[in-house]
Amino acid sequence: MTLHKTRINPAHIVLHVAFLILCVAFIIPLLYIVSISFTSDIEIANNGYLLFPKKITTMAYSYMFRTPVQLVRSYGVSGLVTVGGTMLSLFFTTLLSYTLARQDYKFRRPVSFFVFFTMLFNGGLVPTYILMTRYLHLKNNLLVLILPYLVNAWFVLLMRSFISTLPLSLVESAKIDGAGEWRTFFSIILPLAKPALAAVGLMIAFNYWNDWWLSLLYIDEDKLIPLQYLLYRTMSNIMYLTQQLSTSVSVNIKDIPTESARMAMCILAAGPMLIVFPFFQKHFVRGITVGAIKG
Amino acid sequence: MQPIRRRYSLTNNFTLLLMGAPALLLLLVFNYLPMMGIVIAFKDFHFDKGIWGSDWVGLKNFEFFFTSDNAWRVTRNTLLLNAAFIVTGTSLTVILALMLFELGQRAVKLYQTILFFPYFLSWVVVSYSVYALLSGDYGAVNGLLGHFGIEPVLWYSEPKYWVGILIFANFWKFGGYYMLLFYTNLMGIDTSLYEAAAIDGASKLQQVRHISIPMLTPLIIMLTLLSIGRIFYSDFGMFYFLPKDSGALYPVTDVIDTYVYRALRNTGEIGMAAASGFYQSVVGFVLIFASNLLVKKTNPENAIF
Numbered sequence: 001m002t003l004h005k006t007r008i009n010p011a012h013i014v015l016h017v018a019f020l021i022l023c024v025a026f027i028i029p030l031l032y033i034v035s036i037s038f039t040s041d042i043e044i045a046n047n048g049y050l051l052f053p054k055k056i057t058t059m060a061y062s063y064m065f066r067t068p069v070q071l072v073r074s075y076g077v078s079g080l081v082t083v084g085g086t087m088l089s090l091f092f093t094t095l096l097s098y099t100l101a102r103q104d105y106k107f108r109r110p111v112s113f114f115v116f117f118t119m120l121f122n123g124g125l126v127p128t129y130i131l132m133t134r135y136l137h138l139k140n141n142l143l144v145l146i147l148p149y150l151v152n153a154w155f156v157l158l159m160r161s162f163i164s165t166l167p168l169s170l171v172e173s174a175k176i177d178g179a180g181e182w183r184t185f186f187s188i189i190l191p192l193a194k195p196a197l198a199a200v201g202l203m204i205a206f207n208y209w210n211d212w213w214l215s216l217l218y219i220d221e222d223k224l225i226p227l228q229y230l231l232y233r234t235m236s237n238i239m240y241l242t243q244q245l246s247t248s249v250s251v252n253i254k255d256i257p258t259e260s261a262r263m264a265m266c267i268l269a270a271g272p273m274l275i276v277f278p279f280f281q282k283h284f285v286r287g288i289t290v291g292a293i294k295g
Numbered sequence: 296m297q298p299i300r301r302r303y304s305l306t307n308n309f310t311l312l313l314m315g316a317p318a319l320l321l322l323l324v325f326n327y328l329p330m331m332g333i334v335i336a337f338k339d340f341h342f343d344k345g346i347w348g349s350d351w352v353g354l355k356n357f358e359f360f361f362t363s364d365n366a367w368r369v370t371r372n373t374l375l376l377n378a379a380f381i382v383t384g385t386s387l388t389v390i391l392a393l394m395l396f397e398l399g400q401r402a403v404k405l406y407q408t409i410l411f412f413p414y415f416l417s418w419v420v421v422s423y424s425v426y427a428l429l430s431g432d433y434g435a436v437n438g439l440l441g442h443f444g445i446e447p448v449l450w451y452s453e454p455k456y457w458v459g460i461l462i463f464a465n466f467w468k469f470g471g472y473y474m475l476l477f478y479t480n481l482m483g484i485d486t487s488l489y490e491a492a493a494i495d496g497a498s499k500l501q502q503v504r505h506i507s508i509p510m511l512t513p514l515i516i517m518l519t520l521l522s523i524g525r526i527f528y529s530d531f532g533m534f535y536f537l538p539k540d541s542g543a544l545y546p547v548t549d550v551i552d553t554y555v556y557r558a559l560r561n562t563g564e565i566g567m568a569a570a571s572g573f574y575q576s577v578v579g580f581v582l583i584f585a586s587n588l589l590v591k592k593t594n595p596e597n598a599i600f
Binding site: 011012015016018019022023026027029030032033036044045047048049050051092093095096098099100102104105106107111114115118119120121122123124125126127128129130131134135136147148150151153156180181182185206210211212213217228229231232235236259262263266270273274278281284285 | 307308330408417418426471
């Protein structure tokens, strides 16, 4: 008993309490979204948003599922952009990073400068916007959600420092055995770089999935709207949501529970990924630590 | 002779260049071409005439921008808010990391996961949470104030509260990330240092002051320098989505990035937008370059160049 007693450190209890309070404070704002989505609009009108509504209703969700056309379409757009973009981006990034990790590469310095200068200077929004819309004609084109993020100097930097840790002497012996540069890359470097591919690939995927910026600038056709932009539209203009929901004939616009439906939309659009991403926390942490070591 | 010599020439520079080519081409189109486009700031740009067809106007766009109140307002907001984020963010997360380190590995997993979670949310989703708390009619905060008999506040039209709100939001979203960063750094410290200090009778607080903090200092300095380098740029999503683009809040929440965006998309003042964007790119470049030089001085391994 006494032994046990001495092991409880009062300072630790204080620290635990502080962390618990902080954690609760961090979660409450998110719980509100969930609670509101299950509250009836009548109760909201009477009592405001409550963390614990008196009555739980799934009405908002049943409205969302009645005409889920836009939601499904947006899932499709976000999914396609994330999968396609991540695969292409990871491939191009790894190829380039590998060449920059090779100490014997003659153009290593000028190419590095070309890549990393983009971290120091950029043309800014206006020239970029005009280039994309007037010259490349990418407005309302699915490619506009993928192409601009394919190569990012930061990910190249990260990938290069991962690859630099690999035993590159293997490359030399492969060459002596007569393997070409491409074969060396595909049969020796790629398999060894798997953990790096997972960590950087996850970061790229996360960037694509969470992006609203490109769609905010370049997309206004309903069929090309990704999830994040759909959420933004729903937030800034509740009419947009009611239009979406009332497209089926049987719904009367007045009956739509807009307050809870808005939050239900947020849960349906963001929820699934939010549950998935923290499982990859480990990989993110690895990316962070390498990132911290290397700039 | 010939085949043998080729076999032993180990580097095929041309093939390596070809491997990097797709990525380099993309950088050329999406990063370097826009750099050429900064000349728009010196033109009276019309969409139908294009960049080269539009007339030169010299510094007129800059004159308009710098003689308006906007230039001062957005520069001040950008600098002060970013400075506040750097100071509050760094100090709080260092404290949290030290607390976490003291508690030891087993206990921290849950706290880590919960505090890191908001990092995975986009600013759009965060704006839903903020709205749930701050909505004038139904918001949770006004509900709470009502319990104490305090009049509801119209948060989205009261600029004076927003410096605080933004600082909170910034800490909420990135606090877990930086805490983890500092925590992993602390985990790398040789434990024998603490053991030796304990034997010499150093208290926990003394150990923190004389071992943990000095060991963290290089990372703190480096991160701060990098943030100062980017102090002219701000997190567009935060400043655009959280205040819901409410005009009443512009005196506090309008930063260079949101100003450029609105001038381009909403008010159609392309000249002004280009001039302010040019201003941001050039000053931003000088700052990033300078901070990178300083990083190089303190810790050459971490410099970009």
